Amino acid sequence: MLEILGTLASNALSLPGILGLGIGMMTRQPYLAGSLGGLVGMLEAMIFSGFSLAQIGALELTFSVLVGIAAGMIGCMIRRKGVKV
């Protein structure tokens, strides 16, 4: 449980959370925003494992992708709510 909460929080505060939100704010399509966010999550898991696939933990990967998708979606909502174009 702690492991899960900790992983969620650390992802929200690093690339998936922050870059994911930023990228999400660049589009009005929620699905595009979500997939781009998820991509950032995947990228982060790769960067932190030094680009060796064997080193990526399943838990880490899952959570950074999930947080990325969520952040992308939220970014997209902000875009739709706060920008006219």
Place this chain on the structure above:
Amino acid sequence: MNNRQDKRNRLSRLWDWFWSPSTQFSVGFTLISGFLIGILFWGGFHWTIEASNSEEFCVSCHSMETNLGEYRQTVHYYNHSGVRAVCSDCHVPKEWDHKMKAKAIAVKDVFYELIGSIDTREKYEARRIDMAKTVWKKMRATDSRECRNCHAFEYMDFTIQETRASSEHQRGIDEGITCIGCHQGVAHKLPPNWLEEYEKLKNPVSATRPGRLWVDALANAGTHQSYSIGSPAE
């Protein structure tokens, strides 16, 4: 009733104002102020995280004083060269992702401090083995990453180490045993049943991270004895 409605209105007006297009601020002004606020926020955030790594911060909680006392009697606090390791050097990872995770998990300790899970000597000793096991599990899963921020087999001059140290270190390299596999109790007293409990950890059932199973597999290879510097606590 009326009052409540008023408050509700004010909140929803604030919400509407927040999302309304700004006609007063230029794009440049908004960007520059957002940028400045961002820097301030980031600096403050970073400063807070750094401040929460200091020894003073850790022992600002009464619960951590037992460990402080014990650690002060070890070579990591007081030694011939004057170089030392503070609590966070051994307990908080340096890498951003691991560090944020450790900090987020540590929020639980504020709760434990409030309910006083270890606020007396007796409670502390009763809980020590569980806490020590938490730390051991982490170190085993990371190949003692925090120790290796300062120490590394690669840079040890085996010719000037005691024979027992250099031969054991060679065995550590050969058999893939991590630092904590032999050096339990480097900074704190050990509970009486520590060795037995540590041996139990070698059962890979405790490993939850599939990607890191190899660490346990390696640590389990061959038999190994444990050496400790701290003597068991009464």
